[in-house]
Amino acid sequence: MLLGVNLTLDLDSEVPIYQQIRDRIVEAIARGEAEEGDPLPSTRQLAADFGINFHTVNKAYDLLRQEGVIRVNRKSGAVIRRDPRSGPPEPGFTDDWEDRMRVLLAEATVHGLGGDDVVRRCAAMLSGFRAEERTTR
Amino acid sequence: MLLGVNLTLDLDSEVPIYQQIRDRIVEAIARGEAEEGDPLPSTRQLAADFGINFHTVNKAYDLLRQEGVIRVNRKSGAVIRRDPRSGPPEPGFTDDWEDRMRVLLAEATVHGLGGDDVVRRCAAMLSGFRAEERTTR
Amino acid sequence: MLLGVNLTLDLDSEVPIYQQIRDRIVEAIARGEAEEGDPLPSTRQLAADFGINFHTVNKAYDLLRQEGVIRVNRKSGAVIRRDPRSGPPEPGFTDDWEDRMRVLLAEATVHGLGGDDVVRRCAAMLSGFRAEERTTR
Amino acid sequence: MLLGVNLTLDLDSEVPIYQQIRDRIVEAIARGEAEEGDPLPSTRQLAADFGINFHTVNKAYDLLRQEGVIRVNRKSGAVIRRDPRSGPPEPGFTDDWEDRMRVLLAEATVHGLGGDDVVRRCAAMLSGFRAEERTTR
């Protein structure tokens, strides 16, 4: 699967570019567009595709490597490391994740999104991941 | 309701302090600890309580004001503007919120948190908000 | 304690400069020259002292942060996080450490350093740490 | 003694492959699995066994040759040069070795491994070498 060509970045966003790259790749893996062992574009290639500096891509890949999402091999570049359904999360991840989720849920609540509505939207997005997964495979 | 005394900030976190203040206040409102019209602590008061610069608190309040969560009067200071169940979210909010939620959900999926587990945790946190709400009123 | 002025770097070494900075700081902490909460020089300051780029120092500090050795605070810069005697090592550290130690011990053995000699030298270096610790405090 | 079949390499490790080969061979010699004059597998043979480039193996052997661990004859290939107990280390080796050991010991100290614990682990690994040595001969 050719990852990288279908990423959409907003170079003017306040969200750092390297963070956007990381987010898009995590989403792509969740959607099942890339599975364990699949290669990512080379840092310089991806940088050229988006007209950004390769160091920026490098930082995104390094972040993904620290998170255990990809492996970086000197020869073949970066490849997907984790399969979406490869066991329970690392201890420590869930706590941090719940903290961030709590803020996001509180925000929805404060802005008038009902609890049922929120849960429905989350479930929809999650099954959206699985639906794409079935299609692209 | 005395908001502010029970805020917990981590001055060494990588999350900006003004963001933490904003997050804690949003959470408190979601939990129903403050309703429309309730006053927030003065910026100088809150800054003194935590030994931080009052400009930092100012920035947090300004962010909340931009988000439509509080109103700032010259005389009476900052007060809660919205009630958690006072109507549907502003147009534009939901799109942005879903973008951020999608990243968080993808992250959970990639790290091996099952969709059912995720939905269950979200629902639990949301009903946690409502439970506290009932108690504190 | 003024850390940084007494670091010695070899800019021509094959060992990356950022790695040398990291190593020297770890050694200084082991020797007790800096304890929990002590500040490190600012990245730009340390870079200027050695005539190197601040990005290089940045990378060293980032490495130390990932290892849990320092905290990086937006206001006050980097400070020592771990105290040399603050509890057992993280799980996973020891395995990796033993792998590296095994190679070093094998190397000594192959080059004719006797096991007793090796153990004696290690013990001497370790008590050297403690001795300095006692002196500088 | 058939060296090479029991080497375990991690092609995805951040440690260069040639370095891993060198490390494994040094460990094998320390364990007494090979003594002075014993042949190493041919570079092409070893490369084929692991599906790696034979230049990589070449680099590892060249490194070992520079370190004085093996001799390379045009005809008979690479053979072990030193016996683990064939005399004192070369001048210069010990200084360099102690520098690297100091870093490793400092790291253990900083991460909370006690000095006694460290010495005990080192002694255990060293006698592990000698135990295997006795068995395999």
Add this chain to the structure above:
DNA sequence: GTGGTCTAGACCACG
């Protein structure tokens, strides 16, 4: 004044 981000370009290590 602190660290963080991004760009740009050079050189090296690895395989």
Add this chain to the structure above:
DNA sequence: GTGGTCTAGACCACA
């Protein structure tokens, strides 16, 4: 051809 290191300088976010 791949990633890693280092340099250099600009601009921004945070407190």
